[in-house]
Every structure is written in structure tokens, then in C-alpha cells.
Amino acid sequence: MSDTLDLTVELIRRPSVTPDDAGCMDLIADKLEPFGFKTEWFNFADTKNIWLRRGESAPLLVFLGHTDVVPTGPSEDWNSPPFEPTIRDGQLYGRGAADMKSGVAAMTMALARFVDRYPDHKGSLALLLTSDEEGAATNGVVKVIQALQSRNEKIDWCLIGEPSSFDHLGDVVRIGRRGSLCGALRILGMQGHVAYPDKAENPIHRFAPALSELTAELWDQGNEYFPPTSFQISNLQAGTGAENVIPGRLEVLFNFRFSTALTEDQIKQRVHAILDKHELRYELSWRLSGAPFLTTRPELIEATQQALETVLKQRAKLDTGGGTSDGRFVAPTGAQVVELGPINGSIHKINEHVRIEDIDKLSEVYEQVLVNLLT
Numbered sequence: 001m002s003d004t005l006d007l008t009v010e011l012i013r014r015p016s017v018t019p020d021d022a023g024c025m026d027l028i029a030d031k032l033e034p035f036g037f038k039t040e041w042f043n044f045a046d047t048k049n050i051w052l053r054r055g056e057s058a059p060l061l062v063f064l065g066h067t068d069v070v071p072t073g074p075s076e077d078w079n080s081p082p083f084e085p086t087i088r089d090g091q092l093y094g095r096g097a098a099d100m101k102s103g104v105a106a107m108t109m110a111l112a113r114f115v116d117r118y119p120d121h122k123g124s125l126a127l128l129l130t131s132d133e134e135g136a137a138t139n140g141v142v143k144v145i146q147a148l149q150s151r152n153e154k155i156d157w158c159l160i161g162e163p164s165s166f167d168h169l170g171d172v173v174r175i176g177r178r179g180s181l182c183g184a185l186r187i188l189g190m191q192g193h194v195a196y197p198d199k200a201e202n203p204i205h206r207f208a209p210a211l212s213e214l215t216a217e218l219w220d221q222g223n224e225y226f227p228p229t230s231f232q233i234s235n236l237q238a239g240t241g242a243e244n245v246i247p248g249r250l251e252v253l254f255n256f257r258f259s260t261a262l263t264e265d266q267i268k269q270r271v272h273a274i275l276d277k278h279e280l281r282y283e284l285s286w287r288l289s290g291a292p293f294l295t296t297r298p299e300l301i302e303a304t305q306q307a308l309e310t311v312l313k314q315r316a317k318l319d320t321g322g323g324t325s326d327g328r329f330v331a332p333t334g335a336q337v338v339e340l341g342p343i344n345g346s347i348h349k350i351n352e353h354v355r356i357e358d359i360d361k362l363s364e365v366y367e368q369v370l371v372n373l374l375t
Contacts, residue, residue: 004363005092005356007031007105011067012085012094018068019139021048021131024104025067028052028129031108035115037127042147047132047139051148054115055124059156061373062126062335063107063366064141064326066133069096070348077350091353098354099347103161104129106359110366114374121374123156133326137289141326145333155335157300159369161362162325163344169358170308170365173316174339175301176225176294176331180324181256181264181286183271188281191240191248203250204238210278214254214271219262225294225320226259229267259320260292290328293337294320299373300336307368311361316340340365 001009007027014022025048029039032052042049048067053060072082072095080086082095092102111125132140148155164174187207192200211233219229235253239245256267268286275282295301305315322344327337342362346352 002360004105004109004359007108008092008097008102008359009085011101011105012092012096013083015083016067016069016096016131017071018135019047019132021067024101025050025129025131028104028108028127031112032127035112037111037125042144044139044143047130049128049130049132049140049144051126051128051144053124053126057123058154059123059373060126060154061123061157061159061370062128062155062330063111064128064158064160064330065100065104065107066130066140066326067101067104068131068134069099069101070134073350079351082352087356090356092356092359093351093353095352097346097352098163098342098344099352100161100163100341102354102359103163103341103362106363107159107161107366110363110370114367114370118371118375121370123374125370125374130326137326142329145329149333155330155333157373158327158330158335158337159300159304159366160325160327160337160339161341162339163341163347164319164322164339165341165343166345167343169342169355169361170312170314170316170340172319173301173304173308174320174322175318176320176337177290177292177322177324177327178226178257178259178320179264179292180289181258181267182289183252183254183256184285184287185252185254186283187250187252188283189246189248189250192246194244194246197246200246202246204247206278206280207250207252210274210280213274213278217270217274219256219267219270220259221261222259223261226261226292227321229256229258229262231256258292260294264288264291290324291332293328293331295331295336295338297336300338303369303372304338304340306372307365310368311364
């Protein structure tokens, strides 16, 4: 097996269910410290974060990833134990194989090979890993970036190993992500007997016209890089459990995935306007999971495209789809952010897997990006 595949296997063996790192970062530090990388720990609460940097001069190129994984689901539903990496039919199976331990391994070994070949490279290199990407993401990259900014460390380029590919390795590169705005809405009514609706106020009935309007609303048209904003109800809950009681309140959870065509404040104002129009009594709290971001400056994008051409003889489609990533914490600093990783078809699923040949190819692409920018 290759060094990159070996490292991927060793990472999968560690059951690093978020926010547990399970020793993954120690393994990475052991790989990079011999190549002159200085290790710093930024640990907050139950989250581990490691910052491995080589060099002090600008520009600074950072690889960004996470060692935590989502829970496995029923282990008996897997064809092989989720934390026992297994090779079958050219695929490596195990939780985190695609999201994103193969990406972490590919970045790590690309850095080691590049420094070995170019010990006097331009600028600086760093690898930032967190164990809090799959969870709440409150003690991970967001806090490390704050700490780095407080001491004026500026990231110029950030390459994230999230699984971006669709049909084959390198067919999609993400240059941005939609924003995510969550709402927790409580519609207030008056509990009563279903036989006496005139003596009660049903919050479900009261909310129905507003819900219809919210779901029919065209929030924007999107733009060149983003699809139209999406509004989705994720949970509705009301009732006492009895079939003869009108509930006194309705709890609603919803989410906006929004483009750069809208701002957080514009969405909030329009939602409140619709609720107020229907004269609802309500309470509403908001949580911004991440603002939309988009990389438009060409250096990192073109270096990545050229690396794909060199290694895979192809260029990627530029895309902003998918959920959120830790790139949302890096982009506001002014850094160029690009995401490139393995095929994402099995991520978070039973029998998660990655093509073995893609692991080494991805590491070669990462190494070529370094060559393109820092030699």
C-alpha cells in the first residue's frame, strides 16, 4: 500500500465520532513534525484543534480538514465493521473514508512530499484540523481563526479537502457555499376542547396560510454562481397527545439556504412581514450557521484547475452546492477558499467508501497545487 493509503487506514481505525479526535491529530503531527512543521494546539471545551505551520513569510497556503466523523448508524447494517477499514473491489470501506479521512491523509502526505522536494519553497505552509466540523462547529475552526487573527496571522489561500467530487475524482471544485440561516418559531394559540373551537385558538390552523405563503415565496432568482434561495420546514410539533384537545402552541423549525443575492437581515425582515401580515402571535429566534461566501479571485482556482489538468488530464466544474463547510469561517478573513476532495456519493451513509486509486491521485493533485503556487 502507498503511504497515503496507509495513513487513511490508520485514521479510519480511530473511532473519532464528533467531537472526539481519538488520536488522529497526534498521528498527523508525527508525520509532519519531521518536515519542519511547528505544532500548536487550540483546544476548546471537548474539541481538539491542531495548527501545523512551516515558515513565517507570506503568502500562507493552508490545507483545512476535520478528523471527526458522524455516528455510524447500526453497525450490523454495515458489510464490515465501520471502524475496521476494509478493502473490497477497489474500494476502501469505513466511517470517514470519504468524509474526510482520505482527504486529510492526502493533504498530509502531499505536504510531506512537497517539503521533501522543495525545502526552500516560497511562502509558508499550514495544516489546520478540527474535531468539531460534523457537530455544532462552535469550538473548532471558528475559534482557531479568531485566535490566528488576534496575532495577525493572515491566510492567503485555503484548500479544503471536503468530498466535492460527484461522478469521478476532480469533476467538481467548490468555490463557495450557500449561507445557512435557521429559525425556531413558536405560534401561540389557546388550548381547548375540540368540541368547542370557539373557545380555543388552534395555532396549526392559524399558521397554515402563512406557511403556504412562506413555501410559495420566491426569495430570489439566484445568480451566476448560486441557485435560488431555498426555504425548508424541518420540523413541526404540536398537540398534547390527545385527539380531543386543540393545542395551545405550535413549534416550527425551518432553514434557509441562501445565496449572495440576499442578506441575513433581508430574509428576517421578509419572514416577519409575512407572519405579521397574518396577524399571528408568535416568538421567533434565529441562528446563522454560516453566511454565503464566494471566491472570485483567480490564483487558487487556477492553480487547482492546472493541477487537475496535470494529474488527471481534466478541468473541474466550478460549483457552490452542498451544505456548509468550515470554509465559512475562513472566507470572511479575505482568504481565497476552494474545496476539492473525493467522491461524495457515500458520505454519512452505511458502507461509506472511497476508491483506492483516488486517494493517491488526490494527494498528487494537492501536491501539484503547492508546486503551482509556491515554487
